Amino acid sequence: MIWNRTIECASRDEMAAIQSERLIRTVQRVYHNIPSYRTKMQEKGLVPADIKSVEDITKLPFTIKSDLRDNYPFGMFTVPMSEIVRLHASSGTTGKPTVVGYTRNDLQMWAEVVTRSLGMAGVHQKDIVQVAYGYGLFTGGLGLHYGTENLGATVIPISGGNTQKQIQLMQDFQSTVIACTPSYALYLSEVMQEMGVDPESLKLRIGIFGAEPWSESMRREIESKLKIKAIDIYGLSEVVGPGVSCECEHQCGMHVNEDHFIPEIINPETLDPVAPGEIGELVFSTITKEGIPILRYRTRDLTRLIYDKCECGRTLVRMEKCMGRSDDMLIIRGVNVFPSQVESVLLSMSETEPHYLLIVDRVGTLDVLKLMVEVQEQFFSDEVRQLEALKKKITHNIQSILGISVDVKLVEPKTIERTAGKAKRVIDNRKI
Incomplete structure (x- = not known):
């Protein structure tokens, strides 16, 4: 299903023309209405007339999260x-929350891009979509909610948590689509098993998962346990919320709704554009938002862009599944470590559960990485020799991927805290 064929199958020249016209208009709006942006542009010797096409976007200054916090609210x-x-805000755990505001037109645009995303995923009007993202200031729940209604499908606005109730409603209301974080999807499968609910007895066929990085191994795990097709959706509140990009049924990268959001990939160290197809930090500019347009926002997410035409027929640029965040990357004894690398190793092993916690400490001048990982019930034995062998195997597998030693601690199933929101994977106790 193609929801907007004219845009989603536009040629590169057609898309560049749309982007150029909208970018020029947005730069003028930002320059004349936001003093901090105007100051940044003036410091670079720029005026709006210098931006004549989308090719000029690299002349513009970057925006970072602290810019939004400095201008709070x-x-x-x-x-x-x-x-x-409407107002939304992202988490304020590391300072003031970042506040975003939507005009009526912004909400219509947001509903449209989420509707497109659902269409990419194979959702149609006859579907019953259970939205288990959090509602409230977090953009996930309401973003999926209004996109589903705009599509004409049925929405169940259950929000996050209340896991047994989630499963009951899947049975009673015959939900065909579940939308939540991937880590919560795995937790749902655990609770189903405890309740004696066979996933194949449900009507579920598609999962729309986002809000945290997740690996291909985790995708296979979810698909196997819930008997569904697991689709990656991407968004962030500073840009709009969910619906910035989404996979189609071919699961080979997320199509960016680039008539609204212009993506770039930069080197996070030099801030220069990388060569086409190279991995780097994702940067977005919004070109249709009225309430809070944002130019060259550094997302900190690491990915690459794919410009080949997709098998589905869409010509929209695709972004690869994010491998992590530049600010989530751990540097341990000079080695770059991403939680997703550890996750891939664990999910390739039949003895472990996909629930883990990385703890970083500094002993003297040496960084120490500890991994707590849950072991599947049938493998968690009182026999010390068996557990030691498993610990040695995990240590070896991770060291071969990361190139550094890891102190592995095996824990019983359900030891590591579950959450309906974003899973916490790292505790860094170093004073850096």
């Missing part, structure tokens, strides 16, 4: 509050 808005009909 409404300093980045380009319209008066009388035109803002």
